[in-house]
Amino acid sequence: MKNIAIFASGTGSNATKIVDHFNQHPSINVALIISNKKTAKVLDMAKSKAIPTLLINRTSFYQTENLLTDLTNHQIDFIALAGFLWLIPPYLVKAFPNKMVNIHPALLPKYGGKGMYGQHVHQAVRENNELESGITLHYVNEQYDEGSIIFQATCPVLITDSAKDIAQNVLALEHYYFPRILEGLLG
Ligand code: GRF
Numbered sequence: 001m002k003n004i005a006i007f008a009s010g011t012g013s014n015a016t017k018i019v020d021h022f023n024q025h026p027s028i029n030v031a032l033i034i035s036n037k038k039t040a041k042v043l044d045m046a047k048s049k050a051i052p053t054l055l056i057n058r059t060s061f062y063q064t065e066n067l068l069t070d071l072t073n074h075q076i077d078f079i080a081l082a083g084f085l086w087l088i089p090p091y092l093v094k095a096f097p098n099k100m101v102n103i104h105p106a107l108l109p110k111y112g113g114k115g116m117y118g119q120h121v122h123q124a125v126r127e128n129n130e131l132e133s134g135i136t137l138h139y140v141n142e143q144y145d146e147g148s149i150i151f152q153a154t155c156p157v158l159i160t161d162s163a164k165d166i167a168q169n170v171l172a173l174e175h176y177y178f179p180r181i182l183e184g185l186l187g
Contacts, residue, residue, distance in 0.1 A: 002186045003031035005076040007084035012042025014082035014178050019049055021179030028186050032074045036086055065091045078186055081140060085117055088140050100140040103178050105170045107152055108136040112145030122163040130157050133166055135173045137181050151181050
């Protein structure tokens with residue numbers, strides 16, 4: 001069995017799709033959901049599905065390596081960042097070489113980096129009159145959104161699309177592809 005830990009800071013709609021996709025899977029299991037936000041909806045989802053959760057704080061995340069013990073205790077093989085907004089510290093990048101992926105709601109290298117998350121991304125895509133947007137799955141390194149790209153999928157951006165419309169179309173791509181690409185990487 002390969003065990004995934006999902007890191008998420010928010011709603012966790014991607015986390016939910018991943019959990020549902022691997023429910024009853026013969027060789028892949030979502031073993032832990034980690035969040036930096038006590039009130040994150042993703043934690044409620046995890047609890048409702050009896051998936052272990054871990055709440056982390058900034059000091060311990062950046063100034064200790066205690067998290068590695070938790071990941072070992074849960075026998076985590078692979079990490080999926082699904083809407084996790086903190087930069088990953090070097091000790092964690094080193095512990096999961098090519099075993100940690102992030103999903104970004106745009107076509108990197110455009111519209112990535114610090115501050116480029118959520119609506120900021122889609123607003124920028126709208127303002128620049130891009131003809132398409134999409135998703136990028138990439139390995140995680142010490143910089144925001146800079147690890148090597150694994151997969152991209154695109155959707156058209158119509159002149160009439162608002163940033164919210166773009167967000168909706170991009171999220172649909174995330175929900176479809178993220179679990180499937182993970183399955184391919186872990187298979
Ligand atoms: C997604 O758009 C993801 O690409 C980004 O944060 C959003 C998370 O949404 N990194 P959700 O919490 O999975 O609903």
